[in-house]
Amino acid sequence: MGFKLLQLHLHGLFRSRDLELGRDADTGGQTLYVLELARGLAARPEVERVEVVTRLVQDRRVSQDYAQPHEEIAPGASILRFPFGPRRYLRKEQLWPHLDDLADQLVARLQQPEHRPDWIHAHYADAGYVGALVSRRLGIPLVFTGHSLGREKLRRLLAAGGDHDQIEQSYSISRRIDAEELALAHADLVVTSTRQEVQEQYARYGRFQVERAEVVPPGVDARRFHPQPTGAEAEALDALLGPFLRDPELPPLLAISRAVRRKNIPALVEAFGRSAVLRERHNLVLVLGCREDPRQLEKQQRDVFQQVFDLVDRYDLYGQVAYPKQHRREQIPAVYRWAAQRQGLFVNPALTEPFGLTLLEAAACGLPMVATDDGGPRDILARCENGLLVDVTDLEAVQDGLEQAGADQARWHRWRDNGIEAVSRHFSWDAHICSYLALMQGKLEARQPAVARSGDSSAVPSRLADRLFLLDLDHSLELPAGDGLVALRQHLEKDARSGRPSALGILTGRSLAVARHRFTELHLPDPGVWITRAGTEIVYGQENSSDPEWSRMIAVDWNRERVETTLQDLGAHLKLQEPEHQGDFKVSYLLRQSGEGILPLVRQRLRQRQQAARPSLRCHWFLDVVPMRASRSEAIRFLSLRWGLPLERILVVASEQGDGELVRGLPATVVLAEHDPSLDSFRHQQRVFFASRQSMSGVLEGLQHYRFLSRR
Missing domain, CATH: 3.40.50.2000 (Glycogen Phosphorylase B;)
Incomplete structure (x- = not known):
């Protein structure tokens, strides 16, 4: 059997013929390169299948070609179009809020053995972001080609007299650079076109490792480009x-x-x-x-x-x-x-x-x-x-x-x-494809999947329930609940008698011991899973230790002591919390002055010292730094894969600053009436319900909206 390859090219207008090159800034040379690469790879005997994933667009302003879910490029090569975000055509800077949706859809497809590729090649920052998430969750090797990089674009725009705030508003440049850093952190191989890119552009990224970069110049189609006119x-x-x-x-x-x-x-x-x-x-x-x-x-x-x-x-x-x-x-x-x-x-x-x-x-x-x-x-x-x-x-x-x-x-x-x-001699497509495949064979060794397989010896049930309902212990259950809590208890008890009960899960930044002590006061059914310490620990039922597979996954490149050392000189802004609030995979700080202004500085320090860590701010005062691969959102997706539970059967409740990560993608989300203003930007998301009530009454409103409990 030959190689099965997946190419991610998300923005612009992509089809197998009559490319609309130059139509806009998103349909340029990268589009042509990906199409020719797919054709060239499919023609090789060692390649069984090439699939190019792009966005499905239903918009009267563009061709209906872009609304077709499947299109053949050549024998062995095809285009797969996935809907994510609004149906209309969007420029790439407007796609960022919708990329998690695509990542969830791809994971659901690629975990099926017949669809699993040997590697993923992500083109540009948006595809790099999605590719990193899919690679992390499924353990599929990742190749990244930036084509153009955000840091270089920012440098050029500022040098030309551009205003930083205006650049940010026009190009979402911070999100692009963050996505590039994430892709570089997960990439097994970075393919560039020139040495200058490696030495002067990629080298400015904290997560870039030069030993993972290879220069493979693009090829020219000699059938079209030749000197003999007619x-x-x-x-x-x-x-x-x-x-x-x-x-x-x-x-x-x-x-x-x-x-x-x-x-x-x-x-x-x-x-x-x-x-x-x-x-x-x-x-x-x-x-x-x-x-x-x-x-x-x-x-x-x-x-x-x-x-x-x-x-x-x-x-x-x-x-x-x-x-x-x-x-x-x-x-x-x-x-x-x-x-x-x-x-x-x-x-x-x-x-x-x-x-x-x-x-x-x-x-x-x-x-x-x-x-x-x-x-x-x-x-x-x-x-x-x-x-x-x-x-x-x-x-x-x-x-x-x-x-x-x-x-x-x-x-x-x-x-x-x-x-x-x-x-x-040097720039033919044959030469390009030969170099490309040789790199894949030589550099990308097979890896074990990053999630537990069926039959894993770990003592984890294949699925705790048909659905999973996740509550935030630190806010949703901490607010004065009154009659709402009583009503929720009654709904959960009724659901438990239904024959197809939902599992209750708890999200918290606290330790497991503190969380359990607080939870006993609520007199709710016992949770089937605890996601504690800001998503860095996953504990099942009455067990006392985190899932070892999850701990192994998030430990990659994590160094807790170096994180503390890296941020030590920010003492004027940050104060370490007490030891009981710390964890093996969590460094927790209290801000000396509330506000989000500290986040860019912390990110910059972590990148400069090449720390695989990500900061998050909760409730305007509490800053957690956790491994790059850890978050509450990623813990939920780990559980989805671990149990074989589709994300659509998971419901989460959001209300606080920092809950944006919970709102993205395929899980159903309930946003309570009294919520942090940062969550208002998600009102356009399809699987997000904004309740008209607060606390437990809002939770119940959301459960009824989705008809989540005791469904038949």
Whole structure:
């Protein structure tokens, strides 16, 4: 049997044909790479199946193709679309609240042996977050490719004068960086395109381990990108570009990219307009995606196009600049060849370029390059020797580089030949797939699942009940309950006599001994499970020790003493709580001044010291630091897998600051009337019910809403 592979590519619009590349910032080069990777892997005899997981979208504004749950890419390769979040199309920055839902759905599918892959490859931060959760819960090896990284984007935006708060609002940059850190902490292998990414970008992450990184440059499809033109395509290109140009035979300076600020196209137009040499010698051809209706473009795209139009007008470039309104994706190879026939140059003026696949496509078609001296182009030029690099932040450097590159015909021919030969040797899809599979076979050794299997020798019942009802001892049961508590006791007693009773579970930040003492005062049925010390301990029934499998899972990379040492110099903000509030996997502090401002500082310290730990704030005053793999939410999912209990049959109650983790994903959630304002952001979630009453009355209202107890 061959390999079974799962690729996660969550945002943008993804299908097996006619990719809408350049439609928006989310449907770009990553989309094409994942599609070609799936096709290339499926063609290999050692690969049995490749599945690409993406988002199911039901939106009249986009094609119905994206609403199909299953689509074939090629024999052995398919697309699986899962619904999560609203039905409509969303940009990637709006997907974060819904990713836990997808992770839960994937775990439910992949725990079935016939669907379990040999490894998961997550593309970009959103997929990295989901991949990390699935890998953690099922023990499936994880490969991560960031494609572009949040820390680098933040650095660039701040350097360009951006406001940090505005950047956060527009790009959810903190959540993206947190997701990248989580993915790097769980990744068995990090695949990058260039050495520069490893040395200068990934190295800025606290959880990155350089020994787990490998450089595997993307491949070029030689069937499409080659130097031999056809007469038919030449005529089509003349019709597409000729109307813009007075002298279409002049060597073109060709740029192909999305119309976004990072691609820096206006700088290229300005450099061209300022140079009499370039204007005399060349045309400028800009292929910036389709713009059938400018009103449907994102604001950033509209702004870039407007800058281009203004510069064309300012320098009177009419007849020398082509910017076609429409083109088909299958025309792109012909555009490269059209430019190469006229001894033109491919220009990539991007401010940052993680790789630069278009540079390789151009080279394969015989078109030399002038490119940004950032990231991937350095590696490409080192292999191809087919052009030169320039500092694109300096307009004079861009102008000088373009003038120099187009001045020597003999050198142009040498660059052309070098590029064609080097792409064939180093950057073919065959070479990429061979390197990729060799890494998987060599680096990703089979691991034991992270959850107990059927027949495990541990003394844990396969399932305590048909449903699990989880109450928060520290708040829901701590409030004055009155008649509500009596009514809840009666409901639970009736449920116990039903023949299919629910198990009662308790969530608490306290120790097991303190929790049990407090619980006896409530006179409720005995809990079947206790999730204590902020999710770091799971104890069953009347037992006294935590599930050893859970303890083993969360202990990975945890060092309690180093966590304390790391945060020791924050004594002006934090005070260690008394020993009875501490745990083997929990370091608990009391804030000297309430507020969430301390959380970013604590996270930063833990990352800088490479501690696999996560802080959480409860009730505005209490800060717990626990292992990265531990939380109440993860404990619930561990139980779901341990017992074979679907998450949809679990109900939790939330009300406090820090309960956001309980509200995400597939379990049913009841939010009490008197709740922390931070929970209001979850009102749009499908499986969250906001009760109109508080305390036990609100709990009962939620139980009735879901018809949770004594169901038939």
